[in-house]
Amino acid sequence: MAERIGIGRARVEPFGDAALLVVLGERVDPAVNDRVHRLAFGLDVRAARLPGLGATVPAYASVLVPFDPSVLAEAAVRGVIADVLRADVGAGAAKQPAAAPEPATTADIRPVTHVPVRYGGADGPDLAEVAVRTGLSEDDVVRLHAGAEYRVFCVGFVPGFPYLGMLPEELALPRRSTPRLHVPAGSVAIAGRQTGIYPSDTPGGWHVIGRTDLSVWDPNRDPPALLEPGARVRFVPA
Secondary structure, eight states: OOEEETTTTEEEEEOTTSEEEEEOOSSOOHHHHHHHHHHHHHHHHHHTTSTTBOOOEEOSSEEEEEBOTTTSOHHHHHHHHHHHHHHHHHHHHHTOGGGSSOGGGSGGGSOEEEEEEEESGGGOTTHHHHHHHHTOOHHHHHHHHHHSOEEEEEEOSSTTOEEEEOOOGGGOBOOOSSOEEEEOTTEEEEEBTEEEEOOSSEEEOSEEEEEOOOOSBOTTSSSSBSSOTTOEEEEEEO
16 A cells, blocks of 8 residues: 655555555656655665665656565565655755765766767758747757756666756657657657657657767666666767
8 A cells, every 4th residue: 555654755655566666756857856866876775785675766756666575574665765765854954965875876966978969950850840849940959958968867668768857948849749650779859848869769759859879778788778867968969
């Protein structure tokens, strides 16, 4: 059953019989997502020394916490979650970052990955339409897109696809009314207040404004995803 923990408005819900879902919010919000990654990091630190506790899966506003019920009771997992949440909230209230999970988990001090992008033309077939629909010039679209620093909120859709935010409000558009059946790997696209990079050839409904030669997903690499949750990203016109 779901349990609301009176610690930073967290809610803990069963997710099958071998995982718990910790819900920290209901919308895409950088502050909430920062809490997500701090919680995930703190739990992963615990998992390294607590048999039965698995690696977390962070999302926009929640953290999936898998565990082995034959080794670790659900009540014990809930206790660990509460401890990490309490440490984080208490540290924030006291303004003592050292008391929270390692500060390196916060997105603002992670190194920035620079992604070179060829904007427009065959590599960015939707750039002209984005410019028209936003009332901007193509150069302004590129300037705004490349001028922001983004955080990887989560990875999904297909392996390695990074959901990056927040896109400048001036560029916010709904997804395409008709998705493409084929979007080339490396395509850089926007939708809503987010941007992303297609890691492989796949269908897609976002507006493609450019393309990068960086490989954002390689199963032979460790880790296979170039951009993991919590990473910081800047796009650089190539």
